[in-house]
Amino acid sequence: MTTPLKPCPQCAATVPDIEGPVHPYFAASPGCWAIYGQILEREYSDTAFWANHGQTVDAYALQHPGDGSRRAISSVMIHLVGATLLFQHHAPQSQRILMLQRLSKITKADPSLIPRLSSPDNLGEITVTDIAPLSKAQDHLVGVDNWARTTWQAWSAHHPVAESLIRRISHDA
Numbered sequence: 001m002t003t004p005l006k007p008c009p010q011c012a013a014t015v016p017d018i019e020g021p022v023h024p025y026f027a028a029s030p031g032c033w034a035i036y037g038q039i040l041e042r043e044y045s046d047t048a049f050w051a052n053h054g055q056t057v058d059a060y061a062l063q064h065p066g067d068g069s070r071r072a073i074s075s076v077m078i079h080l081v082g083a084t085l086l087f088q089h090h091a092p093q094s095q096r097i098l099m100l101q102r103l104s105k106i107t108k109a110d111p112s113l114i115p116r117l118s119s120p121d122n123l124g125e126i127t128v129t130d131i132a133p134l135s136k137a138q139d140h141l142v143g144v145d146n147w148a149r150t151t152w153q154a155w156s157a158h159h160p161v162a163e164s165l166i167r168r169i170s171h172d173a
């Protein structure tokens with residue numbers, strides 16, 4: 001018997017309709033969350049798959065804007081700023097981490113700096129179901145880069161908000 005499939009309510013990937021654990025606020029379906037877990041498992045267990053792990057996390061978070069809670073709203077913004085630093089500013093990883101730490105600090109002090117962003121209707125054509133089958137490291141790395149880039153582009157209406165936060169955290173250096 002084959003497992004029936006069902007679209008994830010967030011990223012729209014067609015995934016097995018199963019019961020199982022889910023993330024506390026991403027609102028992914030259990031089938032989608034399980035496939036993401038396999039991708040992370042591969043990145044954690046083989047360093048050849050690790051190089052752009054941060055983009056995997058950005059892509060998944062941006063395709064799962066979540067349940068509307070404060071944590072979900074912050075997650076979208078942090079990953080949107082992270083992806084913008086990478087794709088627009090070509091920031092190296094060390095600088096990206098430093099800037100995101102700064103963003104986290106100033107938004108803890110003033111949560112109103114992080115508005116709730118309306119999710120795009122289409123969150124990008126590449127999803128976990130495209131990445132999970134990529135069993136060669138080089139294919140995985142290229143796939144993750146495309147996944148993160150197309151997802152970031154799907155949020156383009158909100159890139160100006162990310163840019164204004166980047167200006168702010170640059171000045172607070």
Ligand SMILES: [Zn+2]
Binds near residue numbers: 011013033063
């Ligand atoms: Zn999903």
